[in-house]
Amino acid sequence: MSDGMRLLPWNGPDGKPCYLSTDEGGGYLSRLADDMEAAQLDTAEELLRHTNELLNGSAEVTAGELRFCVHRLREALRDMLRIVESRGGRAT
Numbered sequence: 001m002s003d004g005m006r007l008l009p010w011n012g013p014d015g016k017p018c019y020l021s022t023d024e025g026g027g028y029l030s031r032l033a034d035d036m037e038a039a040q041l042d043t044a045e046e047l048l049r050h051t052n053e054l055l056n057g058s059a060e061v062t063a064g065e066l067r068f069c070v071h072r073l074r075e076a077l078r079d080m081l082r083i084v085e086s087r088g089g090r091a092t
Contacts, residue, residue, distance in 0.1 A: 004022055005019045005021055006020045006022055006030070006033065006086060007019055007082065007085055008020055008029070009033055009082060009083065009086070010036070020033070033086075037083050040079040040080070040083065041080075041083070043076060044077075044079065044080055047069070047073055047076050050069065051069055054069060
């Protein structure tokens with residue numbers, strides 16, 4: 001979003017997106033959002049490593065393990081798309 005509005009990496013209690021009006025990134029909420037986005041990026045990287053191990057490993061993988069992994073990957077992708085939007089980029 002423009003005009004100093006930052007999309008935060010969480011929703012409000014009503015489920016709607018939260019925005020922070022800021023011209024500088026040094027405030028408490030900006031730092032909290034930065035930390036949360038960094039954690040989301042770390043989680044996505046860990047999920048990719050885990051998925052590679054599941055798919056490339058010699059052990060059989062159960063349907064439940066795959067389903068769990070797909071759900072977590074979906075959450076990570078949603079978080080990544082939100083970060084891209086927040087930073088003013090386009091994912092397409």
